[in-house]
Amino acid sequence: MARTRAADYDERREAIVEKAAELFADKGFEGASISGLAAACNTSKSLIYHYYASKEELLYAVMSSHIDDLLDAxxxxAVAQGKPAERMSTLIHEFMDIYVGAAARQKVLLNDLRSLPDERRSEIVLKQRSVIAAMDRLLAGVQPALGKDKHRLRAATMLVFxxxxxxxxxxxxxxxxxxxELASLATALILDGAKGYKGP
Known part of the structure; x- marks a missing residue:
């Protein structure tokens, strides 16, 4: 008979992911251990493994939860109305809210992507590309001169990120x-910079 799932199963999984994000951000994926995570969670290694089969699975959970939030934004x-500049402002504010609330997850995503197994890494990279493509479209809308030059458009997008x-x-x-205020400042720098670009 299958083991009955606890009523707070999802909450416990999320709590473990949050602690894992902090641990990986502090020590790096290679430097962190399940023993250290268990101690941080005030629980046992066996209970950690009850929720996540491996350290790599935990790493994927940390990254996927973060990139999914960005992709949701x-x-x-995509279904919102407004001019390109207004949409850019909306997205930057939402991104900044996510980054500020998930600093450890963002650091892990930036630093430890290569530690994921190939298939899992490909999933994260595909989602990252979707986020990048959205910024491409916004910048092209703000400054048509960029939209006509895919190489400089991508360079501008990567400068934004x-x-x-x-x-x-x-x-x-x-x-x-x-x-x-930080999001507004970033938006102003991005928009003014994009609008000021006249091409090579």
Whole structure:
């Protein structure tokens, strides 16, 4: 007979993922251990393995939960109305909210992607490409000159992500600049920069 699933099964899985994200972000995937995770969760290794079969499965859960949140923001924007600049502002604000609330997961996604098994890594990369493609479309809408040059469009898109992806490394939400103000500042820099581009 199959073991009955606990009523708080999903909550326990999420709590383990959250601690795993913090541990992987602090020590790196290779430097972290299930024993260390069990200690951080105040539980046993066997209970960790009850919820996740391996450290690699936990790594995938950390990354997929984060990239899925970013992809949800992109998909929500796809059905939203508004001019390209307004849509860009909406997406940057949503991304910043996600990054600020999931700093450890973002760090793990940036640093430990190569530690995933090939099939799992391919799934994450495919989702990343969908997020990148959405930013391509927004920038092309804001500045048609970029839309006519796919190489410079992609370069501009990666510059955008280069600016916002590393926010979690230095930004302190309780500091003098609020997350909303930070998102507005990032949006202004992106939009003004894109609109000022006239081509090579």
């Amino acid at each position: 992109v998909n929500n924007l 280069g600016m916002i992806n590393w926010t979690s490394n230095w930004y302190r939400p309780k500091g003098p600049v609020s997350p909303d």
